[in-house]
Amino acid sequence: MSDLTITGIQTLLHWEDPSANRKMFEEKIHSIPDKTEIVILPETFSTGFSMKPKELTETMEGETIKWMKQVAAEKKIILTGSVIINENENYFNRLIWMLPNGQIGIYDKRHLFGYAGEDNEFIPGTKRLIASVKGWKINLLVCYDLRFPVWARQQVQDDGPEYDLLIYVANWPERRNHAWKTLLQARAIENQCYVVGVNRVGYDGNKIYHSGDSMVIDPMGEVLYTKANEEDIFTVTLHKEKLDEIRAKLPFWKDGDNFMIQP
Numbered sequence: 163m164s165d166l167t168i169t170g171i172q173t174l175l176h177w178e179d180p181s182a183n184r185k186m187f188e189e190k191i192h193s194i195p196d197k198t199e200i201v202i203l204p205e206t207f208s209t210g211f212s213m214k215p216k217e218l219t220e221t222m223e224g225e226t227i228k229w230m231k232q233v234a235a236e237k238k239i240i241l242t243g244s245v246i247i248n249e250n251e252n253y254f255n256r257l258i259w260m261l262p263n264g265q266i267g268i269y270d271k272r273h274l275f276g277y278a279g280e281d282n283e284f285i286p287g288t289k290r291l292i293a294s295v296k297g298w299k300i301n302l303l304v305c306y307d308l309r310f311p312v313w314a315r316q317q318v319q320d321d322g323p324e325y326d327l328l329i330y331v332a333n334w335p336e337r338r339n340h341a342w343k344t345l346l347q348a349r350a351i352e353n354q355c356y357v358v359g360v361n362r363v364g365y366d367g368n369k370i371y372h373s374g375d376s377m378v379i380d381p382m383g384e385v386l387y388t389k390a391n392e393e394d395i396f397t398v399t400l401h402k403e404k405l406d407e408i409r410a411k412l413p414f415w416k417d418g419d420n421f422m423i424q425p
Contacts, residue, residue, distance in 0.1 A: 316418060
């Protein structure tokens with residue numbers, strides 16, 4: 163086990179303009195001065211949180227996936243964020259986990275935001291994605307999933323907690339940013355893991371304002387990084403030794419409930 167360096171990009175998005183967003187993110191990624199291993203983009207980073215999947219969707223062979231593959235290879239990073247994807251005329255808010263060697267992991271957003279009609283346009287996912295990097299286990303989720311703690315809950319295992327880092331990519335509006343910040347800290351505390359939430363800033367095409375408030379939180383719930391109302395590219399190193407010490411000293415995870423999730 164070793165330290166893990168992550169970079170989040172909190173930014174404005176070009177509304178429903180994949181080409182402009184790809185260009186913008188490419189410039190920002192190439193501007194990162196520090197060595198990093200994972201770069202995290204917001205939810206629906208190529209379009210904004212639009213309910214027009216029929217007009218904006220791409221396939222897994224489309225331009226945005228090709229772009230992610232190219233950038234990940236060039237920068238020798240893991241690149242992640244969610245994209246509107248079409249499979250057999252079914253639309254998914256799909257998180258892409260792009261490795262520098264071109265291998266891909268996927269997670270389809272489980273909890274669709276009915277308040278905005280997302281459940282009318284998209285198909286919910288049925289399984290989680292827990293990736294492995296340098297001995298770290300990473301649980302990857304999308305925005306509204308944050309409100310549903312069972313979906314993120316550590317499963318009790320003989321060899322320890324199920325994962326070490328929980329990542330949320332989001333388009334979470336400023337009007338509910340208290341819930342965003344509170345729930346991110348709660349997920350870290352209850353699961354004894356690091357949590358990273360990467361959100362966008364600015365107004366979207368529906369005149370909804372996003373304050374960002376991207377956060378990095380340690381397993382005790384302490385905030386290691388946050389910023390509101392500004393674009394930012396932030397890099398933080400997470401320490402596995404600190405996580406192991408906390409879990410050994412306070413082994414709350416051992417007292418968790420055994421359960422099964424039925425999507």
